[in-house]
Amino acid sequence: MLISTKGRYGLRSMADLVLYAQKKPVPLRVIAERQGISESYLEQVFALLRKAGLVNAIRGSYGGYVLARPAHQITVGEVLQALEGPLTLANCAHRGGTIECDKMDTCLTMPFWQKLSAKIDEVLFSTTLQDLVDEERATGKRQGPDPQAPI
Amino acid sequence: MLISTKGRYGLRSMADLVLYAQKKPVPLRVIAERQGISESYLEQVFALLRKAGLVNAIRGSYGGYVLARPAHQITVGEVLQALEGPLTLANCAHRGGTIECDKMDTCLTMPFWQKLSAKIDEVLFSTTLQDLVDEERATGKRQGPDPQAPI
DNA sequence: TCTAAACCCAGTAAGTTGGTAGGAATATTG
DNA sequence: CAATATTCCTACCAACTTACTGGGTTTAGA
Numbered sequence: 111m112l113i114s115t116k117g118r119y120g121l122r123s124m125a126d127l128v129l130y131a132q133k134k135p136v137p138l139r140v141i142a143e144r145q146g147i148s149e150s151y152l153e154q155v156f157a158l159l160r161k162a163g164l165v166n167a168i169r170g171s172y173g174g175y176v177l178a179r180p181a182h183q184i185t186v187g188e189v190l191q192a193l194e195g196p197l198t199l200a201n202c203a204h205r206g207g208t209i210e211c212d213k214m215d216t217c218l219t220m221p222f223w224q225k226l227s228a229k230i231d232e233v234l235f236s237t238t239l240q241d242l243v244d245e246e247r248a249t250g251k252r253q254g255p256d257p258q259a260p261i
Numbered sequence: 262m263l264i265s266t267k268g269r270y271g272l273r274s275m276a277d278l279v280l281y282a283q284k285k286p287v288p289l290r291v292i293a294e295r296q297g298i299s300e301s302y303l304e305q306v307f308a309l310l311r312k313a314g315l316v317n318a319i320r321g322s323y324g325g326y327v328l329a330r331p332a333h334q335i336t337v338g339e340v341l342q343a344l345e346g347p348l349t350l351a352n353c354a355h356r357g358g359t360i361e362c363d364k365m366d367t368c369l370t371m372p373f374w375q376k377l378s379a380k381i382d383e384v385l386f387s388t389t390l391q392d393l394v395d396e397e398r399a400t401g402k403r404q405g406p407d408p409q410a411p412i
Numbered sequence: 413t414c415t416a417a418a419c420c421c422a423g424t425a426a427g428t429t430g431g432t433a434g435g436a437a438t439a440t441t442g
Numbered sequence: 443c444a445a446t447a448t449t450c451c452t453a454c455c456a457a458c459t460t461a462c463t464g465g466g467t468t469t470a471g472a
Contacts, residue, residue, distance in 0.1 A: 112263045112348065112349070112350050113350050113351055113374075114459090114460065114461085115460080115461065115462090116460085116461085118351055118370070121370050121373075122368070122369060122370050125369035125370060126369075129369075135417095137416080137417060137418085138417080138418080139416090139417080148461085148462065148463080150462080150463065150464075151461065151462055151463085153418080153419075153420090154461095154462090156418090157418095157419075157420085160418095167417095167418060167419085168417085168418080168470090169417065169418045169419080169468075169469045169470065170415095170416075170417060170418075170468090170469045170470025170471060171414095171415060171416040171417060171469090171470060171471045171472075172416075172417080172470080172471055172472090173416075173417045173418065173469085173470070173471085174417075174418085175418090186373060197263065198263070199263050199264050200264055200269055217273070218273065218276035218277075218280075218393050218394060219269070219272050219273050219276060219393060221393075221396050222272075222337060222388060222392075222393055222396075223264075225384065225388075226381070226384050226385070229380055229381070229383075229384050230377070230380070230381060232380075233376065233377050233380050234377070237373060241373075242369050242370060242372075242373055243369060245372050245373075265428085265429065265430085266429080266430065266431090267429085267430085286448095288447080288448060288449090289448085289449080290447090290448085299430085299431065299432085301431080301432065301433080302430065302431055302432085304449080304450075304451090305430095305431090307449090308449095308450075308451085311449095311450095318448095318449060318450085319439085319448085319449085320437080320438045320439060320447095320448065320449045320450080321437090321438045321439025321440055321446095321447070321448055321449075322438090322439055322440040322441070322445095322446060322447040322448060323439080323440060323441085323447075323448080324438085324439070324440085324447075324448045324449065325448075325449085326449090
């Protein structure tokens, strides 16, 4: 399992926000209940998301969390990077360049890691939160109220 | 860092075998020295590779390891799977099907994990050890003797 | 003022990582 | 047969990570 619960819970929670935080902020208690996740653990997840500027918090009663940007402007890669740290496969293959590897000249595997990383980034940073819920709508799995429906 | 040293050391060692184990077995001591890896740690890596049927061991003096199959018949995916265990991103996305997820019906992220896993597997299981050294030859980085050269 | 929420920090049990150490079994060479 | 070089096996370890739990503080709406 390459992605920890932090990343998986966080991504599910962000998708949850897309669906349910259109009109007003959603409190963690509700997300935790709906997604079956410990609320105090989710706190730590959202602390990271907030620090990364992906969600805005509204404190006090009737508060909660909302997306900081429209769903189609937040990529899955941004979310996972905020929660899991840099998504590198090896030191020699990470977004934006190469770092510290004394064997760069002779390493037989570096080009492979870089190629794989590029492929992964291609998916991660081209898929947005909107894509997640759109796919869901297309297959007709979703349960909650239609967030796009006029009220 | 999604791939641990076991996977990275192992892949580098397998590439090393492609280059240097054409005529006779290569002892761990030599690989460890050439790749700058602890020999006793490499032992554990090669125990896994042997159990996965990817290398054959020759015991005793003048022994060592050789590839169990030609380099173009061993994929990077096989090597990493033997060393890292199943390369799944989440429970709901692993090679050959879906397992235990009580939220399958409503999970917004499952299709994404499956799509990403498929992309990764595409690279992992279409790249062979031979491809690693071929790329190396193309860019002219390699140092050792040409294993394809007639003797 | 009551209450519901975000926020913050500390701790923790279990598992993983990246090794080290010591020795037993096996095969080759002299 | 003896010496040597190798694989093979098991146990151990310290540091780190994971997936939480708990206790309290601050903030804002009714």
